[in-house]
Structures are given as structure tokens and as C-alpha cells.
Amino acid sequence: MRPSRRDFLKLASVCGISLSVSPVASAEVPDVAARETLPGRGVSHPALGRVDGVAKVTGGKLYAADFRAADLPGWPATTHHALLVRAPDATHLYEGLDLAALPPEATPTLVVTAEDIKRIGARVPEFYAGDLFCPVGTTPLYLGQPVALLLFETFDAYDVARVAFRDGNLLKFGKETGPRTGANYGAFRFTRVAGAEPGAPDIYSPLQEGWISPGFVDSGSGRPIWRVLPDEKGPDYVKGAAYGEAIRAELEAVNPSVLTLDRSFATQSVDPMFLEPETGLAWYDPAAKKLDMVIGVQSPFEAAEAVAHLLGEVQADHKPGAVNTRFCYVGGGFGGRDHTPFPLYVALAALFFPGRPVRLAHDRFQQFQGGVKRHAFKMRSQIGVDRKSGLITAFAADHVLDGGGLANYSVSVAVVGATGAIGMYAIPKVDVTTVAEHTRGVTAGSMRGYGTLQTMTALETLVDEACTALALDPIEFRRRNALKVGARTMTGNPYSVSVRAPEILDKLQTQAIWKDRAREKAAARSGFLIGTGVACAAKDYGTGADCSLGAVSIDPQGRVSINSDAVEMGNGIGTALANRVATHIGAIADEVTVAQIDVFDELELVTSGDPYSISQADQDQAARDPHWVPAISSATSASIGAHVGTQAAAEAARVVFRFGLWPAALALWGVAPRDPRAERWTEAYWQGETLLFSGLPPLPLKALAAKAHEQGGVTGAMAHAFSRWAWAEATFALPEGEWSAEIDALAVRRGSGGYQRLDRKAVAFPPADYNRIGTAFASMCGTSVRIEIERATGNLRIAKAYSVLECGKTLVPEVVLGQAQGGFAMGVGYALLEDLPPFEEGPGNGTWNLGQYVVARGSDLPLHDLDIEVLPPLAANEPPKGMAEVVMIPVVPALLNAIFDATGHRFYALPVTPAMIKGVLA
Amino acid sequence: MTMLSLTINGRAVGPLDVRPDLSMNDFLRERLGMTGTKFGCGAAQCLSCAVIVDLDDGTSVTKPTCVAPALDFNKQKIRTVEGHAVNGVLTPLQLSFVEHFAFQCGYCTPGFLNEGQVLLERLEREKVAREDLERTIMEALDGHICRCSGYVKYHQAVRDVILADPSRFLTA
Amino acid sequence: MTMNRRHLLFLGTVLTVSVLTVGIASRNGLATPTDTPANALAPPESFATIADPAARSAAYFTELGKVLTSPRCTNCHPATDRPRQGDARRLHQPPVYRGVDGMGLASLRCSNCHGGANFDPAGMPGHPAWHLAPAEMAWEGRTVAQICEQIKDPARNGGRSLQDLIEHIGDDTLVGWAWHPGPGRMPAPGTQAEAKALVIAWVESGAACP
Known part of the structure; x- marks a missing residue:
């Protein structure tokens, strides 16, 4: 059973309410969609910048908060x-x-x-x-x-x-x-015991055995009973928990060759504090x-x-x-x-x-009172490290989440936090329990990091403590213990994407902050302490059932329009769409419209079942209907913008090129259909808006677009894509030939006609049992920080910081950089500033605003000493990977590790304030 | 109700009847539909609602509109985000914000733009030394909260407008 | 201006306090300062039982100290260049600094946000002369005795004579704001007139310090 990241209520079950209505705009007032189609045809805008750049610096009506009747x-x-x-x-x-x-x-x-x-x-x-x-x-x-x-x-x-x-x-x-009391929202146990030899099958893993939950709760506290009880309802739990208890026993046993640490860590509730309060x-x-x-x-x-x-x-x-x-x-x-x-x-x-x-x-008080919060976690973590080899032998943890008053995403956050609990490491024996509790607090749900910020902060500070105890260099420790390519994560599956720990660690090690740490510490000014900290995170992106809707069209003048269901919330999705589409059809779109769900009717999609829990038999049966897809549209979340959000539009653009612009190019070149070059369309490439092909004259996009329209070629395509840790793939028959791609629905437009959907000839959806995977997609980020603490006050200044990340192909390098800078700031806020107490003193009382709730400002950050490095993609065709969450995570433990380096004191709760630091220095 | 007249982006507005306890932010957004000026916190903490007030002495200041009655702006001249570009031509600061990818969601942008513009105009009158520039920009922008960007590119965008024309803004 | 609920509550509190004071007075003839609730000020007459003039003078100041150490005063008599705000005396957000004239740095002046009067719909305090006390007049974190020595020292009180202090505390309208801080902030104890009476009594009794 996989807790759904979405409550999937099908369109078909909507009781006769039609959800797709075409907006009717009057001549005087442009409709919302027209205002939000950016940068806008005929609007002058700089060559550099986001598609929404001009609109946002001129005060255009863009946000829900801007519209009145x-x-x-x-x-x-x-x-x-x-x-x-x-x-x-x-x-x-x-x-x-x-x-x-x-x-x-x-x-x-x-x-x-x-x-x-x-x-x-x-x-x-x-x-x-x-x-x-x-x-x-x-x-x-x-x-x-x-x-x-x-x-x-x-x-x-x-x-x-x-x-x-x-x-x-x-x-x-x-x-x-x-x-009022309520049942827990959910409880899970993730246990994995690797085979004795590297590469041997796992002895026990969630992938092999399924995910397990305990069958009993304590009648007093309401907490799940994790220990092994004879359980008629759940023999699966008994089996898994027995392995888990054995791991715990191993960690408890006295073994002089193994360092064991047993620590508790608590994280606070925080508010996403997006600047536009919720409005409708x-x-x-x-x-x-x-x-x-x-x-x-x-x-x-x-x-x-x-x-x-x-x-x-x-x-x-x-x-x-x-x-x-x-x-x-x-x-x-x-x-x-x-x-x-x-x-x-x-x-x-x-x-x-x-x-x-x-x-x-909402005003801000109301947004604090009613908006979804990040879960506060209480965690106990145990780690065993072989003293001689420095390898982690076992890890066990227990997580308790404060879910607040409504379930929302609590179960899902618990699961993602738990399956992220071993971060970047390969650990042969892992046992993690997690429970999301109902409380009277403000509802907690999705927020950047999604449980892994909490669990990886606990992990990366624990690892730092182990390194101190073993006198092992923290980067060397990570190098020895990093998950190798092809090795298994704690759910028992390997990553299906590159995770480049050795390169990240090399970068951290040779960068000045880490290299100079001893010298800088020794050179601290009188009255100040200097400390350096490092941490890493491998963080999933995607949810295991992600989809994308996109349409791309080109007019006879070569102007490109893109429609997508992905949401622009600052993530730069519109610009990413425009850039990714341009790699296939040459021009940056001058009309990008996002957050649309009502312009893809021609695909005639239907869905049924829950994509996270559907059986293989049900999926096979459903897939016989060429209209069926596992899910229609996803939230823009889980760092999926680049990877998933642009997929359908990119694939639509490839169809427009292959069946519209390429035939037009052949016609303009006078290359006959039987000429072998007619099949070599993958060898053509764009330089700006000019199509180049070896041995043939360059062709401007305008001429190609005009020709494509004239010939009745494909001038528009819309597509749907679905990913369950792998893309669905399908084959479609066009008169010009078959087309196989990582999409599961396609409609095309010829000339200036309307869209016609194409039945897929064959489709392969990712297997249903991929739902037992925790994650197969991850990106990695490492952060080092140097801090300076004033002894008299406990005030902490971040002197220098460095983050290095890998995210495959970057669609908009400036946006990736901006996300990393923003993630750093949010990490600093979480580690040092932001705090919402639970219950009556907390935001639910309606008195909270930004005076009490302090987020990072420019002066809290090393604005001119924050170095972000993005590794180039492994290969030119490496797909984009999600990075918006992972960039925030290592910032937090790196700061805590630096505080320890400076003060000799470890803090086990967030945030760490100047008063707390001053307290331990006294 | 009391009558309010003012000049916004060079255009006379009013006289209009307003409640004495109507905020300037609500006057702009609810009465005039000028929603380029944002509402963020309602407590002068984030300054996303700041507009430029042009004073009689030729200087200008920013003021958050969420914590002041609209009537405080009677007979004043203000500028908002909608008034920077003239005939679609962006100001150097607007252009710099766009080209630097300074903002992400953009909700704080009007406040940063107004603050940066007032700073540029002040530096034209009162130049600073190059070595004081980053600190001067920090002092100007630090009241503004941005939750997306980490502030780096905003500061670079303002700085680069100044460094592009050093004799105008910096002491020799 | 709308009369909001919190105003009514404050009004209610003040009324209750007055009744209470009258009650004590009718029982003992005079309330002693120790009977006075934290949010009220004992009148100078109530110190008459203290025979020693210096002790009585110091007692006036101790009573006045309830005002001087209230967040309404210490928040803008800060120990650093950064004021505090609210009853919890947290650091002022957004971060603002004293500047050369006590009215902020060039970019973020007090008057950018603080208007000529409170704007209660936003809980925003205001006064035409909103500014920080000079650094040498910092009271934040000091005891009443320390503040007493400081307030008498012209080098640390803005060059004021004792007579000037009566005026500053008793008549200055920015100081007077402390008793009318708007919703969401606890007013300074008593009234400005009551505080003035205590300053007069203290000055006239030799301005002794506790």
C-alpha cells in the first residue's frame, strides 16, 4: 500500500459538473489567460531574462491577489x-x-x-x-x-x-x-537487510516484501506499537519488524569494534511564508x-x-x-x-x-493561522560505525511527526522523510519507523524538503559527531560510505539517475572554505570563534506518479506558443519550457501560458484507479483503452518542474519538428523523400533561429514555419507524459511514419487546422510494483560554511558559504543559481531564525506576523561570499533533474556542524539562536 | 468620509471620498485597482507594499502603504511599480532586475524596485565611495523580504546599474 | 476611527484599577505603593508614610521606574543601535538602526513607516517625532537604580536639568505616546500626569536614587 501524494478524485466522478469551459473575453478587458500569456506577442522585452520578467517589473496583473471583478x-x-x-x-x-x-x-x-x-x-x-x-x-x-x-x-x-x-x-x-484526540494519520516501518556480499540480493527490503505498518496502537498514548507482537492481521509486519528488531539489538549490543551513537533531534514547525497570502x-x-x-x-x-x-x-x-x-x-x-x-x-x-x-x-495573520506548515519532527537516531573501516554498519531511527489538525500530506511526508533518512549513504542494515500524529496544531503538509530536511539534518549532524568520535575527516567518511552507482537505497532499489557523490565530495574538499578551515579557525579575531561545517544531501525529486501536459504550436511567421499545466510560482517553469522547446524548434516562445488544465481537451484523456496503488492487472486492463493514462495532471511540487513539467511540451516540440519543420526543410532544400538524408533529421541542429544540416544551406525558422503551414505539415502538437520512476512510452502512427516517444497521449495540428488526437499503437507504462520504490530519482548537493561567532553575544555571522550540486542538464542556468541562493537563505532561516511554537502559543492563535516570525533577510546572508557551483551534465543528453529542494537541505546541518566546530557544543534542536549559543559559551 | 486627492505616477487622482481608517494599500488596490503595489504582511515588516513618495524638496522616500492611512498621502506625489517604465521602455533598474533574473515569484519586486530606484536617485545627489557601495545597498534593501531569491541577484542588479555609470553615483 | 474590542478591554481594565485604588484608599486612608497594581502608578501622597526624605525620594523614583523600564520606554532607549518592539521586546523588524540623528539610516528612516499618529487598523504606532533616544540614554537592560543615576547625569540625559526632566516625562508628546500605544501593546503604567506628579515629587524631594 502506497500512501497517495494526491487524493485522486476522477473527473469522471464529478457528478455532472463540467470543469472545462472556454473563457469568453470582451474587447475591453483581457482575460486572465491573456494577461498571463507571457512575455506576450509584440511586447518588447530584453533578450535575457525570464519570460515573465517584464510583466513582473512593471506591475502587471498576474497573481490571484491582483484580480478583482x-x-x-x-x-x-x-x-x-x-x-x-x-x-x-x-x-x-x-x-x-x-x-x-x-x-x-x-x-x-x-x-x-x-x-x-x-x-x-x-x-x-x-x-x-x-x-x-x-x-x-x-x-x-x-x-x-x-x-x-x-x-x-x-x-x-x-x-x-x-x-x-x-x-x-x-x-x-x-x-x-x-x-480533541484523533487517530494517527499513518505509521510505517522501513527495514532493509542487504545480502552478505556486495551485489547479492537483499535479505529483506520494502521493494521485495512491500511496505509495512504495525497492527497495534498503544491504547493510552495512541502511538503505534513497533515491537513484534503476534499479529494475525499483519504477518508481513511481523516478518519485517523481526529484522528491524534484530538491527536494533545489534546496535544496542556492546561491540568494541563498532562506534554506536544514540541521539535525539527535534525540529520545529515553520511557515512556508510565501509572500502572496492565499487569495481567491x-x-x-x-x-x-x-x-x-x-x-x-x-x-x-x-x-x-x-x-x-x-x-x-x-x-x-x-x-x-x-x-x-x-x-x-x-x-x-x-x-x-x-x-x-x-x-x-x-x-x-x-x-x-x-x-x-x-x-x-488572507491577511498575514490569517495566513499564519490557517496556512499549511512544515511538520515538526522528533527523531531518535542510532548509528553504528566500524571503527577500523569507518563504514556504517547499521542505522535505526524513530520519527514522530506533528501533523496538526488535518491529515493533508502528513502520511506522505512521513514516508518521504523516513525513506530519506539515510541520505547519501550505503548502509547494509536499516530500520526506520515513522508515525504522523494528529494534534490540535495548525495543519502541516507539503513544504520544500518534505520531511527529508528534518531527517537529513538529524543524519548529517549525527555523521559529523561520528567523525569527531572516530577522528575521521568528514569528507573522507562520506567518500567511504557514499552510495555507489547501482547500489541499493534503503527501499531496496538503485537510483535510475546519476548521483555523483565522488565529484561533489572532491569539490567540497578542494574548495577554499574546507581547505583553509584550520588556518581560518586559528586566525579568529579576539572575542570571536570561527567554525567550519560541511554536509551533503541526496534528495529525491518526483513523487512516483508525476505527469505533464504540454502543447507547442508555431505560426506561419515562426512564432512559438506553449501551453502547460505546470505552475509558475517563481520556479521559472515558463522560461524553462521556452528554453527546452527552443532546443527542438529553434525559437524562444513569445507566448507561454502556464497553469492550464482546460486546453488539453483534444487529448480526450481518461483515468481510473490510484496511480500509487494500482495493481499490474488493473493497469494492464485500463491501458487497453487508448484514452487511459494513470493520472492526468500533477501538482507543481517535489522539484519536478524541469524534469516533468517540461517533458510534454518538449516532446510536443519534437513532434512539430519531425513532422512539420523537418519536412518543410526537405522541401526547401529540394531533398527528395527517398533521399537517405530525409531520414537523418536527428542530425539537424539549431543555431539561434537557423536550422543547420551538414552540406545543405542554413534555413531560417520563419521560412520553415511558412513552408510547414503551406504544406499542411504538423504545426502544433499536444502531449501527455507520465512517470513512475520511469517514463511511460508509446508509439503513434502518423502518415509520415511511426513515432515512439516518452509520452502516452498525443494530438497534432496540421497547418492552421484544429488538433486531432492520435490513438497510440502501443504503450508501456512503468510497472505497478515501481510503487514500492522510495525514490529512484535523486540529485545531490553539498554545502560548506564558515561562521564567526561573537563570544559576548552569541551572534553568528556566516562569513563564507559554498554549495555544489548536480542536476543534469540545466534548462535555465540563472534559475538554477537563483534556486540555490534562495534555498541557502531558507536553510539559514530554518537553522537559525524561524520558529513556530506548537499549539496555543503558536500561529493558530492568530497573532503571528513577521515581527515574531523572523525569516532571513539580506543582512543574515553572505551575499557576496556565497559561491554556487553546478556540475556540468554527465552527457549532453542527460535529462534535467530536480534541484529546488536538495539545495536547501545541506545548508542546515552544515551550519550546525560549523557551530560545533566553533563552540565545541552540539545542538539537537532547531533553531539555534544567539541566546542559546551565548548560553553554552558562558 | 474625507476627501483625498493625490498624484500617482504623474496623474491626478481624486478627489475621492475615503474612510479615515482605510489604508493606503487598500486605497490603491481596492479603490483604484492598482495592484502592482502588493500586500504582504500588513505590518511594515516585508515592505512589498512600499511606494515612492516624491517630496517637495526634490528628494524621494519609500513608504509602506499597508500601515498608513490613505489620507496621509493627501496632496502627495507618489510613484508605483506601474509608473517606472515610460511608453514601455524599461528603466535601467527594471532592465537590470530582468537581466539578472533578480526575482523569482516576483511578488516582492515592486518594493525592491521602488527602494532601489530611490537609492539610485539619492546616490545621484549624494555620491558614495566605491568601498561603501555594498553596505549602502544593504542598508537600503534590508527592510525588504524576499522568500525566493536569497537576495543575491537583487543586490547584484542594483550594484551593476551603479557600476555601469560610476561617475554618476560614486565619488571619484 | 472605529472603537475596537481591545480598546474597550483596556478601558475596562483602567476603570477596574481606579475602583480598586479607591477601595484601598477608603480602607487605609492611603494606599501604599506596594498595593498598586503593576499597570498603575501610586500617587506621591501614598509615599507620605516614608519618613526618611531620601528614602521617600528614592521610592518616588522606584515607582516611576515602572514606567521607565516598561517596553514602551526601553524599546526606544535601546542598549544597541537597534530598537526593540512589542511587549516581548524583540528586536525591531525590519532591522533599523539609530543613524546619525536617531531617526534611522539614510534609506530606512523612522518616518518611512511611522506616521504622525497611530494607525490602529494596522497596529502601527506613530508620532511626528518618532525616533530613538540617544545612545547615552540607553535604558534597555538597566536597573531602576542605574537609570536613576543616568537620568540625573546631564552627560547621559541629553543635557537636561531636573526641571527639564519633569517636562520631558510629564509633557513631551512622544513620551506621552507610551500611555496611548494603540491595540496590541500594553500602555506604560498609570498616566502621563501621574508619572509627572512622581517626577515632580522626586525632584522636589532631592532626586535621590534607589
């Missing part, structure tokens, strides 16, 4: 406003709102509560299971749980009410009940029975499905026949906008305010 063609002009009121208490009975205490001018027109939701028959999607609103007479499920949605005619009324709720106690609470605009037109929405999320397809499910069985007088959602540029995501319940409340606001466009927008 008057900006939407065909909408009523006036925007109305909604206030989502959340509970700052989760230990007393909620007894309703004290609306009488509101200033009279702030009286809401309508108040929507749990009762109203129930009355109309709204359904909570399974992924968000739990009351959307706390019913009166109930203790809130978690701090920050919504209790009511207040709807206002005017902004002024809303604004006064917002302040009144923020500053006053307008929620009534009664008797103290204590927090929606209008329910009761006459047309149509719900229009404008939102910004990382998971557009999921959001559309979730809204459709919410409203799928509401009473006829409330039920929209169609939901049309426009997905905007996103002002930062970092995971926190992947599967957020916010769109559900936007939809409800509109539905209960029929005929009125209504805007729901």
Missing part, C-alpha cells in the same frame, strides 16, 4: 468580500460568534457556518477530511479551524470587521474540554448556474477536482452546472500551496453569495 471580462463590476473566521482555541467548546460586538457598519450580510454547509449538502473531499467549519457546541478540531465565513457587500464593512475580529474576542467559547476570487452566476473562480495554487487540477467534489451533491438550487477556474501566477509556493483547502472556502463564499463576485483573501 472589474478585471474579469463578463463579470459584474463590483467586488464583494469574504472573511474567514478561524478559532484561536482548540480546548474549549465553541459557542458561536459575538456579532453584536461588531461595529454596526461592519455587520456582515451573510454568515456561513457548519450548519449551512451541511444544509446544502456540500461534501468534504477525502484529502481534507474533517469539518470545514467547526460546528457550534463542538471543540475546534485544531487551532485555526474555520468557524464561519462572513460575507460583506462592501470592502469597507469587511475591512472594519477584519480588524475587529483580529483585535477583539468575538468568538464565544464555553466549557473547557481539552483538545469567485462568482457564482445563478442564471447560468456557473461558478467562475480565480485562484493561485501549485495543484490546479486537484483544486478543480476538490471544488467539483465539494459541490458535486449540493442541493439543486445551489449546484453549479459548470466550474471554470483560472489559475494564476503564484507569489511563492514552497509546497504550501500544494493541496491547500483554501479554494474550497473561495468556492463556498461565491456559492452563498449568488450573483456577486466575492473575494476571499
